[in-house]
Amino acid sequence: MKKTLLLIGILATAFQVNAQSTDELYTVVSKYNAQTGSTTRMGKLNPTDGIVTNVGEETSPNIFSVTGGSLNQTTNRFNLVSTNFMMSFDIFTGNIINELPITSFYEGTTYFANVRYNNSNNKLYGLASTFTENNQLIGMYLSELNSENGDLTQLSQTSVGEGYQLAGTAIDPEEMVYYYSTGSKFMGIDLYNGAVYSNPDIVFSNPNEFNFTNFSYNCADKTVYGLVVENTQVQDPQVSFPFSIYLMRFGKINPTTGEVTNISEVPLPTAAYSVNAGSTIDPITGTYYFSNGSNVYGISLETGLVTSTTAINNEEGSVINMMTNYNNCLGAVATRPDSTLNLPQSSLEANITLYPNPASSMLMITSSLAIDALEVIDIHGKTVKSSYNPSNNLDVQDLQAGVYFLKLISGNLVENRKFVKL
Numbered sequence: 368m369k370k371t372l373l374l375i376g377i378l379a380t381a382f383q384v385n386a387q388s389t390d391e392l393y394t395v396v397s398k399y400n401a402q403t404g405s406t407t408r409m410g411k412l413n414p415t416d417g418i419v420t421n422v423g424e425e426t427s428p429n430i431f432s433v434t435g436g437s438l439n440q441t442t443n444r445f446n447l448v449s450t451n452f453m454m455s456f457d458i459f460t461g462n463i464i465n466e467l468p469i470t471s472f473y474e475g476t477t478y479f480a481n482v483r484y485n486n487s488n489n490k491l492y493g494l495a496s497t498f499t500e501n502n503q504l505i506g507m508y509l510s511e512l513n514s515e516n517g518d519l520t521q522l523s524q525t526s527v528g529e530g531y532q533l534a535g536t537a538i539d540p541e542e543m544v545y546y547y548s549t550g551s552k553f554m555g556i557d558l559y560n561g562a563v564y565s566n567p568d569i570v571f572s573n574p575n576e577f578n579f580t581n582f583s584y585n586c587a588d589k590t591v592y593g594l595v596v597e598n599t600q601v602q603d604p605q606v607s608f609p610f611s612i613y614l615m616r617f618g619k620i621n622p623t624t625g626e627v628t629n630i631s632e633v634p635l636p637t638a639a640y641s642v643n644a645g646s647t648i649d650p651i652t653g654t655y656y657f658s659n660g661s662n663v664y665g666i667s668l669e670t671g672l673v674t675s676t677t678a679i680n681n682e683e684g685s686v687i688n689m690m691t692n693y694n695n696c697l698g699a700v701a702t703r704p705d706s707t708l709n710l711p712q713s714s715l716e717a718n719i720t721l722y723p724n725p726a727s728s729m730l731m732i733t734s735s736l737a738i739d740a741l742e743v744i745d746i747h748g749k750t751v752k753s754s755y756n757p758s759n760n761l762d763v764q765d766l767q768a769g770v771y772f773l774k775l776i777s778g779n780l781v782e783n784r785k786f787v788k789l
Contacts, residue, residue, distance in 0.1 A: 392647060392656060392663075393458075395436070395445075395688040396421060396681065404428055409445070409461045412679070412687055414656060414663050419681035423461015429454060433533065433643050436689050437484035437491060439514070440697055446491055446514045450478045455514055467517035472510070473497045479510065479519060481531055481547055485558060486586075486699040487540035492558060494531060494547065495519060504529060509545060509561040522561030528554060533642050537584035537591055539622075540699035546591065546622060548579065553625050559705045567625030573597060579620055579627050581640050581657055585668065586696035587650035587724065587787070592619050592668060594640055594657065595629055613638040617655065617671040630671030637664070647692045651725055651787060656690055663690070698770040700783045719775065725787035728764040732757075734775070742774040763788050 396410035396419060407429070409422040435448035444455045444464060451471070455464040471477035475497060482493035495510040506526030510519050534548040543558040548569070555565035569579055575597045582593030595618040603610045615638050616631040637659045640646075644658035653668040658679065665675035679687060720733045732738065743752035743766070751766065761773075766788045773784045 393438070393691045393693060394419065394644070396685050397688055398682060398685045409456065409458065410681075410687065412663065412690060414665055414675055414677055417663060417677035417680045419679060419685070419687055421682075425456075425461050425463060427454065427463065429466075433688070435480055435482045435493075437482050438691050438693070439484050439489065439491075440486065440693065441489045442514075444514070446482070446484070446512075448479060448482045448491075448493065448512065450480065453512065453514065453517055465515075469512065469517050469519050471495065471497075471519045472521040473505075475499065475505075476502075477519070479512065481536045482512065483536045483538045483545065485538045485540050485543075485545075486696040487543070487701040488558075492522075492538065492545050493536075494527075495521065496530075507531075509556045509558075522558075523556070524561065527556055527561070527563055532580070534578070534580040535582040535593065535645065537582055539584055539589070540586065540696055541589070541702045543701050543703050543705075544622070546582075546584070548582070550578070553579070553620060553622055555622050565623055567623065569620070569625045569627060571595070571627050572629060575599060576627070579618065581642075581646045582620070583646045583648050583655065584696070585648045585650055586699055586785075587653070588668070590619050590668075591622060592617070592630075592648065592655050593646070594618070594635075595627055596638075597634075615640070617666045630668075631666075632671065635664070635666075636673060636676065637662070643686065643688045645689050647690045648695050649692045650695050651789065656692070658687065658690065660686070663687075694770070694787070698772060698785055700772065700785060719782060719784055721773065721784055721786050725789045726763055727789040728762070730761040730763050730773075730786060732759045732761060732773075732775075734777070736777045736780075738775050738777055740776045744772040744774060745769065 392412045394410050394412045397407045399405050406426040408426045410419050412419050438445050443458045445458055447454045451469045454466050457464055478496045479493050491512040494507050496507045497505040507528050508521050508523035510521050512519050532548045532550045537546040544564050545556045545558055547554050552566050553569050557564040576595055578596040579593050582591050584591050595616045597614045599612045601612045603612045614634040616629045618627050618629045620627050639659040641658045641660045646657040648655050655666045663677050667674050722731050740755045741757050742750050745751050768788055770787055775782050
């Protein structure tokens with residue numbers, strides 16, 4: 368197997384502990400200079416005006432894999448991984464916390480990539496590919512990286528594949544499933560044991576569509592969104608050699624069936640996207656953001672319409688990488704239990720609905736069982752509101768904007784649900 372790694376310098380960004388402004392995306396600013404070398408630092412992107420501002424003074428000359436970074440909202444660090452090396456940055460100051468070699472479970476060559484942070488258990492996961500001395504692939508395994516000491520632990524007992532597409536990586540923190548694409552299959556890996564959880568063929572609605580890419584998971588509606596690429600089979604008149612016109616639409620995928628559904632009725636105004644910049648979702652405004660390198664686009668999750676198109680205005684020679692919205696999946700709680708622990712499934716799990724979510728004043732609660740008591744807990748674990756013999760209406764207008772957990776008690780059953788206060 369040929370190992371082609373797209374490398375790029377990346378760094379992290381500064382955040383606050385509570386839900387963040389929806390007017391900013393956090394990104395990594397990379398600057399390339401043939402004489403002085405490359406530097407990376409934290410930055411912020413305002414999608415309204417496209418202005419990219421640097422955050423912090425410290426820069427790094429290191430080069431990282433484009434798929435090797437993820438923000439930990441619990442420790443407020445941005446962890447960067449490049450095949451066999453990792454760094455962590457303090458997202459408030461931009462200071463480098465540590466620089467560590469990755470110690471693999473395999474003594475030979477190991478490439479660790481497609482790294483993603485899981486909000487519900489505060490761990491980093493990715494795909495570790497192991498190779499023989501002759502550069503032959505042995506296997507690819509879901510693995511867990513300890514960001515404090517660089518130790519890499521194999522979770523998959525057997526290989527889960529032979530490669531992945533640079534299309535994005537997503538984790539469903541509630542179902543505890545890690546998703547990646549091979550191009551033809553949408554792979555789901557169980558985060559508890561590293562086994563294949565689902566592997567459906569990707570099925571498109573249009574015979575000319577061939578790629579679902581640049582995808583991100585939205586915790587607010589439990590959906591994987593991304594870009595659907597179509598080869599029109601029509602010759603591009605602006606190109607002298609044979610080259611078809613490509614179109615892109617905004618869509619979503621059913622991870623269980625692999626069925627891709629177009630949300631955009633008409634093609635997007637660009638047929639290109641930046642793998643480096645990736646994509647991110649603002650769960651509060653319901654917006655998917657991606658970049659084609661020169662512009663950042665905002666797309667409505669509901670209609671698929673482009674809600675904003677803004678030229679990126681940054682330093683000369685700089686590019687943005689790994690756009691991130693801090694609020695998505697903040698404070699997520701795993702709802703699918705670890706089957707190896709033989710824990711009983713809560714009978715409340717499939718019978719609770721909170722709406723609207725996000726909520727500004729009143730949160731409606733529906734349940735098939737009687738709720739004896741409830742508590743509202745903030746992201747620091749503090750109970751900020753409680754009620755016994757509650758009604759199905761919860762007044763939340765006195766809460767500060769942010770992410771909360773609703774703890775519901777019915778007899779000896781306890782269930783947690785997350786909601787966002789606008």
